[in-house]
Amino acid sequence: MTATTLTPRPVVPMTLADRCDRCGAQAFIRAVFTSGELTFCGHHGRELLAPLTRAAIVIEDATDLINAQPSPSANSD
Ligand SMILES: [Zn+2]
Numbered sequence: 001m002t003a004t005t006l007t008p009r010p011v012v013p014m015t016l017a018d019r020c021d022r023c024g025a026q027a028f029i030r031a032v033f034t035s036g037e038l039t040f041c042g043h044h045g046r047e048l049l050a051p052l053t054r055a056a057i058v059i060e061d062a063t064d065l066i067n068a069q070p071s072p073s074a075n076s077d
Pocket of ligand 1: 020021022023024025040041042043044045
């Protein structure tokens with residue numbers, strides 16, 4: 001069994017186009033497998049972290065970027 005690498009920053013930055021595979025929210029966690037990858041929001045990424053660390057090759061965690069920039073809708077009336 002190979003050890004999962006938990007990286008603090010994605011190799012390829014995640015964008016607004018990267019969506020959670022569970023709920024469709026913006027993704028901040030990417031789990032890379034030999035067969036592809038899954039992306040998750042902070043909530044679902046943390047919820048699934050234990051099984052992901054057992055199965056994924058790399059888990060990229062960018063949850064520190066949540067709320068790093070104000071949401072465009074935060075100031076809308
Ligand atoms: Zn989600």
